[in-house]
Amino acid sequence: MTRRATIERALLVAFAAFMLAVPWLIPALINGFWVSLIAEILIWSLFASSVNLLYGYIGLLSFGQALYFGFGMYGVAVGIDQLGLGFWPAFGLGIFAATAMAFVSGIFAVRLSWHYFAIITVVFSLIFYFLAVTQKWLTGGDDGINFTLPPTFSFGGTQLSFTSATFQYFFILATVMLCLWLMQCVTRSPLGKAFLAVRDNDVRASLIGLNVYGLRLTAFVMAGFLAGVAGALFAFFGRYASASYMFYHVSGEAVVWAIVGGAGTLFGPLVGTALFILIRELVSTHWEHHSLIVGVTAILVVILAPRGIVGLWRDVLARIAEPADVERSVEPAAELRTEP
Amino acid sequence: MMHTLLLLALNGLIWGLIIALIALGLSVIFGLLDIINIAHGDFFMVGTVVAWFTLEATGSFWLGFITAPLFGFLLGALIQRIVIQPIRNVAALSIVATFGLSLILQESVRISFGPTPHRILPPIQATIPLFGIEYEVYRLFAAAIAVAALLGFFLFLNHTKLGTWMRAVRHDRDTAIAMGIPAQRVYVFTFAIGFALAAFGGAVAAPITTVDFRGGVDILPFCFMAVIIGGLGNLPGTAAAAVLLAFLEGVIQSFADPTVARIASLVLMSAVLLLRPQGLFKGLTR
Numbered sequence: 001m002t003r004r005a006t007i008e009r010a011l012l013v014a015f016a017a018f019m020l021a022v023p024w025l026i027p028a029l030i031n032g033f034w035v036s037l038i039a040e041i042l043i044w045s046l047f048a049s050s051v052n053l054l055y056g057y058i059g060l061l062s063f064g065q066a067l068y069f070g071f072g073m074y075g076v077a078v079g080i081d082q083l084g085l086g087f088w089p090a091f092g093l094g095i096f097a098a099t100a101m102a103f104v105s106g107i108f109a110v111r112l113s114w115h116y117f118a119i120i121t122v123v124f125s126l127i128f129y130f131l132a133v134t135q136k137w138l139t140g141g142d143d144g145i146n147f148t149l150p151p152t153f154s155f156g157g158t159q160l161s162f163t164s165a166t167f168q169y170f171f172i173l174a175t176v177m178l179c180l181w182l183m184q185c186v187t188r189s190p191l192g193k194a195f196l197a198v199r200d201n202d203v204r205a206s207l208i209g210l211n212v213y214g215l216r217l218t219a220f221v222m223a224g225f226l227a228g229v230a231g232a233l234f235a236f237f238g239r240y241a242s243a244s245y246m247f248y249h250v251s252g253e254a255v256v257w258a259i260v261g262g263a264g265t266l267f268g269p270l271v272g273t274a275l276f277i278l279i280r281e282l283v284s285t286h287w288e289h290h291s292l293i294v295g296v297t298a299i300l301v302v303i304l305a306p307r308g309i310v311g312l313w314r315d316v317l318a319r320i321a322e323p324a325d326v327e328r329s330v331e332p333a334a335e336l337r338t339e340p
Numbered sequence: 341m342m343h344t345l346l347l348l349a350l351n352g353l354i355w356g357l358i359i360a361l362i363a364l365g366l367s368v369i370f371g372l373l374d375i376i377n378i379a380h381g382d383f384f385m386v387g388t389v390v391a392w393f394t395l396e397a398t399g400s401f402w403l404g405f406i407t408a409p410l411f412g413f414l415l416g417a418l419i420q421r422i423v424i425q426p427i428r429n430v431a432a433l434s435i436v437a438t439f440g441l442s443l444i445l446q447e448s449v450r451i452s453f454g455p456t457p458h459r460i461l462p463p464i465q466a467t468i469p470l471f472g473i474e475y476e477v478y479r480l481f482a483a484a485i486a487v488a489a490l491l492g493f494f495l496f497l498n499h500t501k502l503g504t505w506m507r508a509v510r511h512d513r514d515t516a517i518a519m520g521i522p523a524q525r526v527y528v529f530t531f532a533i534g535f536a537l538a539a540f541g542g543a544v545a546a547p548i549t550t551v552d553f554r555g556g557v558d559i560l561p562f563c564f565m566a567v568i569i570g571g572l573g574n575l576p577g578t579a580a581a582a583v584l585l586a587f588l589e590g591v592i593q594s595f596a597d598p599t600v601a602r603i604a605s606l607v608l609m610s611a612v613l614l615l616r617p618q619g620l621f622k623g624l625t626r
Contacts, residue, residue, distance in 0.1 A: 116617050120614075
């Protein structure tokens with residue numbers, strides 16, 4: 001094993017150990033609130049991963065992922081509040097609603113690419129945002145829907161539910177990690193290699209016989225699934241769903257988190273999301289104008305590390321671990337080039 | 341009923357002319373620099389705020405028509421040098437950078453101007469009877485100013501050396517540089533003029549809308565719609581699309597609520613994107 005792989009593996013083990021110890025470690029070190037903050041970071045990083053799957057792996061910049069997040073959220077809220085479903089059927093309804101919506105809108109959206117794709121995804125999400133705001137009987141509009149959460153598991157008399165902060169944390173951690181693992185499986189499979197071929201040059205990909213439209217649609221539906229899971233988790237987490245989470249600003253934040261963290265890497269969105277949410281939490285209690293820092297950070301990262309924090313880290317790692325191989329490990333700079 | 345329709349259509353037309361100015365700035369920046377400018381709505385907002393500060397400081401609203409675009413031009417040039425220049429050519433990064441810029445502009449205005457919205461009284465108090473109500477003369481005047489500014493900009497683009505340079509660099513950067521055009525300075529100038537157009541639109545619109553640090557958020561999707569429906573990089577098309585969209589929304593608002601009107605224009609835009617991605621006016625103007 002190379003030194004580089006050793007360092008990366010050690011980091012991964014440390015990360016896993018930390019995540020598993022959070023419910024006991026964090027209350028002892030800081031306080032219990034931070035456990036739910038870390039759970040929230042996990043949910044949002046799954047949402048940022050859906051942007052990452054599209055942009056980092058198949059080269060489509062979606063500015064409308066909040067639509068599928070919102071469908072996941074409302075699937076859960078409407079399922080529990082109006083249809084009286086239990087935990088798992090509501091979870092399923094949310095994920096199904098988001099994935100089905102991604103399929104239907106993807107049929108149209110992936111016919112376009114680049115700027116046009118970015119714009120039409122915003123347009124779709126805005127249409128449904130305005131619909132959600134007006135159809136108060138279903139969505140509660142900007143006020144949203146509050147609901148009480150049914151238990152996740154019940155065995156006879158004992159129940160496991162989100163009222164236990166530790167159970168809530170582990171449920172979210174397990175779901176997010178399962179989704180990231182699935183995404184890793186896809187991106188390492190032949191399907192994932194085909195995605196990369198489309199990202200790097202769609203004309204060449206179609207000339208070697210790949211179905212570019214079909215691949216883009218597949219990736220789009222998968223990204224809708226990830227966003228839907230994130231939205232459903234967030235509804236469970238907050239016992240709440242609101243149209244305001246479908247606005248284009250929410251999609252925009254996910255794009256920023258994914259690119260700042262490092263598009264095209266598995267952990268990039270997690271790093272980016274954690275960075276920005278931690279800035280928000282750490283600074284906002286002391287200084288009202290914390291979004292100044294968020295803005296400056298976003299700009300500094302894209303200027304100083306155009307391939308994101310994880311990309312920068314990999315360059316650093318390549319230099320310290322394998323000085324002789326630096327030339328080989330430097331990837332072509334035009335990796336994320338723009339189409340004319 | 342007929343009067344309401346005409347009134348809302350007129351309001352839409354006037355608002356569309358102002359939006360056309362702002363969208364033109366967006367289109368210029370996009371066409372030449374390939375920058376998707378998320379902060380453009382905030383450039384407009386900065387214009388309204390500069391107009392408000394000018395009015396507070398000097399007592400003259402009209403001075404804002406000079407200070408707002410001037411401030412926008414200088415700040416735009418500065419931003420291009422510091423933020424846009426290092427990340428040129430990678431449109432995805434430009435989205436992140438301008439998103440950061442948008443946060444910085446909004447927060448700076450919130451610090452300096454305050455979080456509460458303010459209104460500017462129309463500098464022309466007179467009203468004229470129109471379609472059964474007393475219509476503000478300033479709105480008609482604002483439309484006239486917007487038309488004059490649009491015409492002025494097109495004259496500048498087509499009949500001055502700098503305007504020709506801008507078109508040349510957009511058309512073929514390498515050849516333009518080979519012909520001795522300072523492309524670098526043209527980039528700075530283009531971004532600055534884009535900001536100045538939006539800020540001028542803000543100053544003109546300030547007495548019609550409210551002055552608020554969030555004033556740019558709603559206007560941004562509308563400007564993007566105008567740019568897309570008009571055809572990316574097609575400047576006269578952008579202006580025409582802005583007027584058409586706002587006019588249509590005005591007409592629809594006379595029999596449905598504003599949100600339905602907004603949804604209708606979004607659906608129209610999806611159709612345009614899918615059926616004529618090159619814009620409605622491709623082939624008519626260039």
